[in-house]
Amino acid sequence: MTAHISTVTMNPSWRDFWALTKPRVVAMLMVTALVGMVLAPHEWLGVWQYTAAIVGLWAGMASAAVINQWVDQHYDAVMARTQGRPLVQGKVTAAMALGWAGLLAAVSMILLSVWVNPLTAWLTALGMVGYAGIYTRYLKRATPQNIVIGGLSGALPPLLGWAAVTGQMSAEAWLLVLLIFVWTPPHFWALAIHRRDEYAEAGIPMLPVTHGIALTKTLVWYYTILLLVVSLLPYLIGMMGPVYLLAAVVFGLGFMREAWKLRFQPTEGQAMKTFGFSIVYLLGVFGALLLDRVISVLLA
Structure with a gap:
């Protein structure tokens, strides 16, 4: 495998950091999480609780997406579909990407733990580890069944939305x-x-x-x-x-x-x-x- 990652780092814009979160993918996952919230039988919560749940879930998914790009940057440089990503183009450094992922993860865990419920926080953390760690770091390069086994982490959002408003599975x-x-x-x-x-x-x-x-x-x-x-x-x-x-x-x-x-x-x-x-x-x-x-x- 031959790959080239640009070492010319420009001053990153908010668009570069936004692109690291895979906004289209995360938006689709958030749709399924919101449906989980709506379908779950529960008493109406305060607006701030719904807001904390939505922002917290988004931040957790976005953090996992950033780590995914950080881990995959050398592979992304080979594939035409991913060669325009900020890390490959040198618009964002690896350290910046990790810092951004860490900030998003911290925001997610604080919001979900303090203003939603511990179950949702733990499930979100499990999803982050499953996608960014187990799938991206290991399964993706270990077995052709990678997407079958690792697909569970990407399938969790409806459960996260459900748990966010009920505290239960x-x-x-x-x-x-x-x-x-x-x-x-x-x-x-x-x-x-x-x-x-x-x-x-x-x-x-x-x-x-x-x-x-x-x-x-x-x-x-x-x-x-x-x-x-x-x-x-x-x-x-x-x-x-x-x-x-x-x-x-x-x-x-x-x-x-x-x-x-x-x-x-x-x-x-x-x-x-x-x-x-x-x-x-x-x-x-x-x-x-x-x-x-x-x-x-x-x-x-």
């Missing part, structure tokens, strides 16, 4: 975690198929690199079937209503359709189309969870 919250956990492999593997050569050059054992694109496409297809089954569970246990059920089926079949085309009718760019729809799927299903709950409250 419930089976319903873990079901939301399971939904994201099963969604994660077909989401990332579709991208990995498209970026297969870059992962190979970087020496990262993603599944398309170690076991081939054909097997990866097959597993993406199988996972979308499993995902549709899992997505029906919130309705089957009486947690959600018909609005959610309709959306889960429509988006689930849409994801399966893209995965089917990727596996059996491949065309140029289909891997990225599948990856793109996976994001639409997640936002659509979690949006439906929220909409279904709002409608049920209005009709009560």
Whole structure:
């Protein structure tokens, strides 16, 4: 692996530090955390408590994202998708990045421990360690099942949101975690198929690199079937209503359709189309969870 990281460090702007937090990824995770908050049965809290929970959860996720870029900077320099990141470009030094990550982590732990509840603080810390430490530092380079095993940390936000307003973990919250956990492999593997050569050059054992694109496409297809089954569970246990059920089926079949085309009718760019729809799927299903709950409250 050959990589070049710029050593010319400019005066970093707030945009550079903001880019280190992977704002789009963290925003998507925060959507799932907010849905967890809304779905959790609880008495109304003070505005400051909700604010502390939202800021605290965001800061924890953002801290993990910064550490991820700090650990991966040499690999990021090899891959076209990540060569524009601030650490690779030398806009932010490694020390600055670590300091920024530490500040975010401290803000997260203080807000969640003092103004939310200890359970949420500990779960957030566990997620940070799982993503930035176990996944990024070890699993990502140790096994082609990295995204399956490490996906649990990225699936925790709904549970964090739930715990933030209830101080408890419930089976319903873990079901939301399971939904994201099963969604994660077909989401990332579709991208990995498209970026297969870059992962190979970087020496990262993603599944398309170690076991081939054909097997990866097959597993993406199988996972979308499993995902549709899992997505029906919130309705089957009486947690959600018909609005959610309709959306889960429509988006689930849409994801399966893209995965089917990727596996059996491949065309140029289909891997990225599948990856793109996976994001639409997640936002659509979690949006439906929220909409279904709002409608049920209005009709009560």
